[in-house]
Amino acid sequence: MVTVVKRRSTRTWVLVITSVASLMVVLDALVVATALTAIRTDLGASITELEWTVNAYGLSFAVLLMTAAAAGDRWGRRRVFAAGVTVFSVASLVCAVAPTIEVLVAGRVVQGAGAAFVMPLALALLGAAFPPELRPKALGVFASVSGIAVPLGPLVGGAVVAGISWPWIFWINVPIGVVLLWLALTRIDESHGPDRAVDVPGVVLMGAGTFGLMWALIQGNAEGWGSAEVVGSGVAGLVAIGMFVAWQRRAAHPMLPLHLFRSRRFTAANVVIFFHWSSAFGVVFFMAQFLQTGLGYGPLAAGLALAPWGLTTVVVPQWVGRNVGRFGERPFVVAGLGLHALSMVWIALVAEPSVGYAAIVVPMVLSGTGIAMCLPAAQSAVLTSVAPQFIGKASGAFSSMRQLGGAFGGAVLVVGFTAAGSYASSEEFSRGFTAAVLTGAGLAVVGALAGTVIPRKG
Incomplete structure (x- = not known):
């Protein structure tokens, strides 16, 4: 009885610690957007430099995700997770005291690196702590907590900038990080993957491939999609990814065992999350701008207006987590992305400078509901389709696909x-916004079609 109670307590702590860490990481990807004007004024930043305060975080985050998962398998998931929290917190401190835009961008690069060592390890620790029958429910709670970042990002950013000053969006991470570090080291049991050797060629090739693709997506709209820089980096990234796949076929200790993709659930769910986050991330970016540029809202008012959309991500994932075991992941993925796509079409039909908030709040809530239905179901499909020893590698692949999807979606919606x-x-702006959200709807439809490939039941 004592052992059972202790095991339950440990699982609870793992869920709390990983969920809060995920919230902190996702929040920082969104909160900077509403502070950009203040940062430009204080640090004298150019538009290009401002873009890099956002892109630098996403670039290092995406490049290091698979490396982080491999490091967790080798040196211990708890240890690497704790190191990621430490790096993230120290980088947040650097960003908060940055005297120039160059220092701020450098801090954001390191902050993204820390985030890369938090997210996949959070999922791996969660997967290792909970048995398959309890994992979907835990993932539902995890998605709910991290999902709070969607409404909180613009709201916290606007409130902090208006009420205090922009450095406080980074200062707040420091005490949270210290508490998380202590809890992680004292409340989480250590776990490892089956391969204690690091696949160095795999790390290099995956990092190079991800960097090339991310660079092309980030620079495409600024430099031109046909420019030598964009085409060259994109082709180099694809070549590196191809070499990575070829190497994984014969590596003694592969970074990402290719046999995982023989599972239809695993493969389809990774495609789903790519298009899910492509649509969701791109739409969030433009919706916040539509409220300000199209309708004339201030930063704080825009954050409050987005709150009903994001609040669905707090409630819906827990309901999905409780019911995935009964109905399987496919209904939640297909229905969720379908609902989001229809909501985007609805918004596109009414979007104009004179539209009232009442005309868009209902489709916003429905869109948020659909996004929140899909995420925990896709996570469940990935993490319950692999053997326990491969959870770390599976979570790394899932996190990488999500981050690449976000960059892809942002670039495509800008086009x-x-x-x-x-x-x-x-x-x-309203005409461009209409085209952007219709593009987002199309991406969601592709994700829903991929979801139909997921088997009916686990």
Whole structure:
């Protein structure tokens, strides 16, 4: 009885610690957006430099995700998770006291690296702590807590900038990180993967491939999709990924065992999360701008207006987690992304500078509900389709696909926006916004189609 109670207590602590760490990491990917104007004024940053305060975080985050998962398997998931929390917190301190935009961007690079060593290890620790029958419910809670970042990001950013100053969006991470570090080292049991050797060629090739693809996606709209820089980095990234796959076929200790992709659930769920986050991330980016540029809201008012959309991510994932075992992941993935796509079409039909908030709040809530239905179901499909010893590698692949999807979606929605509109006036912006959200709807449909490949039951 004592052993059972202790095991339950340990699982609870793992769920709490990993969920809060995930919230901190995801929040920092979103909160900076509403502080960009203040940062530009205080540090004299150019538009390009401001873009890199966002892109630097996402770039290092994406490049190091698979490396972090491999490091956790080798040196211990708890240890690497704790190291990630430490790096993230120290980098947050650097960002908070940054005297120049160059120091801020450098801090964001390191912060993204820390985040990369938190997210996949959080999922791996969660998967190791909970048996398969309890894992979907735990993932539902995990997704709910990290999902709070969606409404909190713009809201916290706007409130902090308006009420204090922009460095406080980074200062707040420091005490949270210290508490998380202590709890991780005292409340979580250590676990390892089956391969204690590090696949160095795999790490290098995957890092190079991810970097090339991310660089092309980040620079595509600024430099031109046909430019030598963008085409060259994209091709180099694809070549590196191809070499990585070839190496994994014969590596003694592969970084990502290719046999995992023989599972239809594993493969389909990774495709789903790519298009899920492509659509969700891109739409969040443009929705916040539509409220400010198109409708004239201030940063704090825009954050409050987005709150009903994001609050669905607090409630819905827990309901999904309780019911995935009964119905399987496919219904939640397909219905969720389908609902999100329909909601984007609804918003596109009514979006114009004169539209009232009441006309868009209902489809916003439905969109948030759909996004929140899909995420825990996709996570469950990935983490319950592999043997326990491969949970770390599976979580690394899942996190990488999600991050690449976000970069892809942001780039594609910007293409849609610039093809139809501009920032010249609220009318021009609304036309571009309509094209962008319709593009987001299309990405969601592709994700829903991928979801139909997931078997009916686990």
